[in-house]
Amino acid sequence: MKYFNVKNLSLNFSFHFRALQGQYQNDLKGLIFDTNNPLIGRISGEDILTRIFQIDVNRSKWIDLSVTFSMIIAYRVIFFLMMKINEDVTPWVRGLLARRRLKQQKKVSGNQTASNGPDHLTRRLLSAILCCVRSTNNRR
Numbered sequence: 001m002k003y004f005n006v007k008n009l010s011l012n013f014s015f016h017f018r019a020l021q022g023q024y025q026n027d028l029k030g031l032i033f034d035t036n037n038p039l040i041g042r043i044s045g046e047d048i049l050t051r052i053f054q055i056d057v058n059r060s061k062w063i064d065l066s067v068t069f070s071m072i073i074a075y076r077v078i079f080f081l082m083m084k085i086n087e088d089v090t091p092w093v094r095g096l097l098a099r100r101r102l103k104q105q106k107k108v109s110g111n112q113t114a115s116n117g118p119d120h121l122t123r124r125l126l127s128a129i130l131c132c133v134r135s136t137n138n139r140r
Helices: 015-028 045-052 061-111 118-139
Strands: none
């Protein structure tokens, strides 16, 4: 009975890893390179892939391409969902925070007198500003 081996599990979901691995397989598979040293002989593209780049040659480049395209589609779907959730959730959160602030202000304003409350001061300030604006408009 074989046991689960983590070393044999090659689940690399990096976009660049898959793209470069597929590109190297596409470029180097089937090529043979001459060397300056006659003792070494010719070097095949598969040797370069397995020894230098440590790429599994048994897996097809089309699998890497399909994984790359599926990751592109998945990232676009995730981005779209995040934008839609942001559009729907943000107004709800702002409304919830506004309701909480309103409840807190009602509790605080219930403890204060009506003449010294923040709403009364805001109205007095706005009326003073409006009076100043009206008086400057009448002068022209």
